[in-house]
Amino acid sequence: MNLDERLLKPYNPATTEDRIYREWLAKRAFEPQGEGEAFSMVMPPPNVTGVLHLGHAAMIAIEDIMVRYARMQGKRTLWLPGTDHAAIATQTKVEEMIYKAEGKTRHDLGREEFLKRVTAFATESHDKIVEQIKKLGASTDWTREAYTLDERRARAVREAFVRMYEAGLIYRGERIVNWDPRLQTTVSDDELEMKEVTEPFYYLKYGPFIIGTARPETKFGDKYVVMHPADKRYANYEHGQKLEVTWLNGQITATVIKDESIDMTFGTGVMTITPAHDTTDAAIAARHGLESEQIIDLKGKLLPIAGEFAGLHIKKARGAIVEKLKTLGLVEKIEEKYVHNVPVNSRGGETIEPQILRQWFVDVNKPIAERNGASLKALMREAVASGGIKIIPEQFEKIYFHWIDNLRDWCISRQIWYGHQIPVWYRGEEIYVGVEPPSAAWQSEGWVADPDTLDTWFSSGLWTFSTLGWPEATADLKAFHPTTVLETGYDILFFWVARMILMSRLLLNQLPFKTVYLHGLVRDEKGQKMSKSKGNSVDPLAMIAKYGADALRLSLIIGTSPGSDVRISEDKIRGYKNFSNKLWNIARFILTAIEGEVPARPESLSASTTSRLAELEAVTKDITDDIEHYRFYLAGEKLYHYVWHTLADKIIEAAKAPLQVPSEAPEIRFLLYTIFDRMLRLLHPFTPFITEELWSLWPKTERELLINTPWPKI
RNA sequence: GGGCGGUUAGCUCAGUUGGUAGAGCAUUCGCUUGACGUGCGAAGGGUCAUAGGUUCAAGUCCUAUACCGCCCACCA
Numbered sequence: 001m002n003l004d005e006r007l008l009k010p011y012n013p014a015t016t017e018d019r020i021y022r023e024w025l026a027k028r029a030f031e032p033q034g035e036g037e038a039f040s041m042v043m044p045p046p047n048v049t050g051v052l053h054l055g056h057a058a059m060i061a062i063e064d065i066m067v068r069y070a071r072m073q074g075k076r077t078l079w080l081p082g083t084d085h086a087a088i089a090t091q092t093k094v095e096e097m098i099y100k101a102e103g104k105t106r107h108d109l110g111r112e113e114f115l116k117r118v119t120a121f122a123t124e125s126h127d128k129i130v131e132q133i134k135k136l137g138a139s140t141d142w143t144r145e146a147y148t149l150d151e152r153r154a155r156a157v158r159e160a161f162v163r164m165y166e167a168g169l170i171y172r173g174e175r176i177v178n179w180d181p182r183l184q185t186t187v188s189d190d191e192l193e194m195k196e197v198t199e200p201f202y203y204l205k206y207g208p209f210i211i212g213t214a215r216p217e218t219k220f221g222d223k224y225v226v227m228h229p230a231d232k233r234y235a236n237y238e239h240g241q242k243l244e245v246t247w248l249n250g251q252i253t254a255t256v257i258k259d260e261s262i263d264m265t266f267g268t269g270v271m272t273i274t275p276a277h278d279t280t281d282a283a284i285a286a287r288h289g290l291e292s293e294q295i296i297d298l299k300g301k302l303l304p305i306a307g308e309f310a311g312l313h314i315k316k317a318r319g320a321i322v323e324k325l326k327t328l329g330l331v332e333k334i335e336e337k338y339v340h341n342v343p344v345n346s347r348g349g350e351t352i353e354p355q356i357l358r359q360w361f362v363d364v365n366k367p368i369a370e371r372n373g374a375s376l377k378a379l380m381r382e383a384v385a386s387g388g389i390k391i392i393p394e395q396f397e398k399i400y401f402h403w404i405d406n407l408r409d410w411c412i413s414r415q416i417w418y419g420h421q422i423p424v425w426y427r428g429e430e431i432y433v434g435v436e437p438p439s440a441a442w443q444s445e446g447w448v449a450d451p452d453t454l455d456t457w458f459s460s461g462l463w464t465f466s467t468l469g470w471p472e473a474t475a476d477l478k479a480f481h482p483t484t485v486l487e488t489g490y491d492i493l494f495f496w497v498a499r500m501i502l503m504s505r506l507l508l509n510q511l512p513f514k515t516v517y518l519h520g521l522v523r524d525e526k527g528q529k530m531s532k533s534k535g536n537s538v539d540p541l542a543m544i545a546k547y548g549a550d551a552l553r554l555s556l557i558i559g560t561s562p563g564s565d566v567r568i569s570e571d572k573i574r575g576y577k578n579f580s581n582k583l584w585n586i587a588r589f590i591l592t593a594i595e596g597e598v599p600a601r602p603e604s605l606s607a608s609t610t611s612r613l614a615e616l617e618a619v620t621k622d623i624t625d626d627i628e629h630y631r632f633y634l635a636g637e638k639l640y641h642y643v644w645h646t647l648a649d650k651i652i653e654a655a656k657a658p659l660q661v662p663s664e665a666p667e668i669r670f671l672l673y674t675i676f677d678r679m680l681r682l683l684h685p686f687t688p689f690i691t692e693e694l695w696s697l698w699p700k701t702e703r704e705l706l707i708n709t710p711w712p713k714i
Numbered sequence: 715g716g717g718c719g720g721u722u723a724g725c726u727c728a729g730u731u732g733g734u735a736g737a738g739c740a741u742u743c744g745c746u747u748g749a750c751g752u753g754c755g756a757a758g759g760g761u762c763a764u765a766g767g768u769u770c771a772a773g774u775c776c777u778a779u780a781c782c783g784c785c786c787a788c789c790a
Binding site: 010194201211212213214215226261262263265266267270271272273274278279280281282283284340341393395396398399402403406490493494558559560561563564565566567568569571572574575577578579580581582584585586587588589590591592593625626629631633634637640641648649652653656 | 716717718719720726727728729730737738739747748749750752753754755783784785786787788789790
């Protein structure tokens with residue numbers, strides 16, 4: 001017989017993959033089909049700040065396995081793709097680019113022009129990302145693609161905000177928040193990262209006390225001195241007692257406060273507080289109803305209260321202030337090497353300066369009447385505690401609970417431009433909160449729109465249903481929500497997963513998904529995080545060009561387990577390229593052996609064939625079972641091993657002689673055909689391109705495309 | 715400070731309800747076998763971190779210790 005000319009040459013992914021992908025698209029194979037049980041999943045939307053890295057590739061590989069498996073099982077399968085505007089990250093990146101190229105800031109350009117530039121950047125970035133996702137073979141339904149900042153999502157965001165405001169779950173309050181003096185915006189608690197620093201620790205004389213501080217530059221306004229009520233050393237001082245003390249700018253009246261949060265063993269057991277610029281101090285002040293005064297402005301400079309130091313940046317002020325303290329004789333001693341943690345912004349690395357500001361918050365503790373009096377916190381906890389949502393691996397459930405138990409109100413307003421503008425308008429004392437502005441001519445009527453935008457995770461929190469058309473009662477929403485599974489990295493369990501649970505439970509009274517599968521981070525062969533600055537990042541597109549998407553996908557699946565980080569090197573990817581080649585050659589051999597036809601099942605089968613077929617059933621069951629239990633790494637490895645070391649090394653080798661014997665050949669042909677037909681189906685979710693290509697060359701009685709061919713029954 | 719993981723072959727990691735240790739890569743030896751040298755056959759290599767305990771049986775369960783990692787955290 002004549003082999004298809006494609007089979008005469010080695011498998012070439014470069015000329016095959018794009019063609020196959022176009023064919024799937026043309027046949028609308030990624031869109032939900034039929035009336036079967038629904039399977040739905042949203043793609044965690046990559047940020048439009050750049051291009052995809054191997055972590056994204058791993059994510060797509062895992063998700064595509066789930067989706068293709070579901071589809072082959074005949075489910076009405078939807079995998080909904082999208083991208084994220086990543087508010088702060090994108091804005092900062094574009095600001096930096098503009099500043100480098102033109103020396104201009106966003107304020108030089110103005111809001112409108114600046115947003116045009118960000119949008120242009122985001123669009124370009126989006127196009128590249130979509131191209132990469134396609135290269136990986138993702139069977140996502142592009143007809144439903146969404147963007148966290150597009151019109152429909154904007155509508156959903158405003159609707160969510162308004163409903164939550166009306167329910168009293170969103171409020172405007174003046175509270176201590178995390179302020180980033182460089183980016184000039186607040187950030188949420190979850191965006192903080194603790195960074196260890198070593199700096200001097202000062203013991204200062206404060207009236208009769210010695211107080212300890214690492215930040216003398218914030219101490220100008222300190223007029224409360226705090227100690228533990230049970231501290232015997234200070235038993236002579238009473239709560240509320242007033243004392244005249246000499247301090248930085250002369251005499252002040254200090255008040256003694258007794259508070260149980262004080263650690264008696266730390267320093268001298270006494271401290272003064274700066275409620276305007278320290279979260280701990282603010283909490284103490286709130287407990288006792290103390291006054292607070294701003295010392296540092298939003299640019300990080302000292303205010304007039306600092307006397308001669310006013311206008312000085314806090315970073316420069318410390319030395320001068322310590323000198324003055326020394327002159328005044330107020331320095332008792334200095335410990336030079338004090339190690340402690342300071343909060344920095346995880347996006348940008350600037351030290352956070354807490355400030356008391358008027359911001360918008362989500363109240364996580366308020367009882368909600370329509371949810372039996374449960375708070376958002378309780379709703380989030382209950383979703384997982386009840387077993388309604390299962391997290392894989394299970395250990396993350398504990399981490400999730402721990403996070404929820406420590407959760408405070410969520411600051412959602414940001415002083416940046418790229419994002420969903422807060423749907424609130426002000427006119428004098430009047431406030432209007434609505435999906436649409438207060439009137440068509442609101443500007444001329446004296447209304448002023450809130451200039452702030454929402455935390456990017458606010459819109460991300462709506463993702464499972466904003467992508468399906470909410471707030472409208474669309475057919476998609478009805479058919480596909482709650483989604484079946486959410487697959488994402490464990491690093492955004494709090495940022496994203498928890499917020500989706502919050503939003504969905506509140507706004508739809510539904511769980512957003514039934515299962516959460518958390519993958520690990522992809523690292524290089526030395527276990528380091530991949531990053532451009534380290535120069536160790538591996539470009540998925542380069543790997544696809546060299547070894548094919550199938551090889552890349554296998555390398556990202558095998559040897560990885562949920563929740564643990566993955567090490568990947570080019571060698572590993574190369575290894576799976578060899579597997580593609582092996583598969584290709586097995587196909588060449590078997591197609592030649594069966595002469596391009598579907599072999600008939602012989603009347604009777606030999607014992608060895610029967611046992612090989614039984615083994616095949618066992619393998620099928622095993623693989624199916626592994627996929628059902630999200631053990632993709634095991635399923636992939638077992639398939640690899642069976643195909644190479646059982647099918648190729650044993651069965652095919654043993655088939656060579658009998659194929660030459662006319663009386664034995666038909667049974668062998670039947671065996672080879674049956675096994676390889678099964679392998680193509682089982683392998684398809686893992687290596688979709690090469691299996692689809694081989695399917696097109698395969699004599700078959702069923703579907704034209706493997707992507708729609710039924711998964712073997714067990 | 716609190717919590718959660720990890721420690722298995724030279725390297726990267728599996729080991730799903732406890733039943734005489736596995737894979738890939740690497741190493742060594744041998745193969746111009748007509749599907750594939752991107753290959754084939756064979757071999758070496760592990761007191762499963764340490765110390766106890768439960769059990770007929772422990773890499774797998776329990777306790778403690780050491781080291782590594784991660785998350786959370788209001789010791790100023």
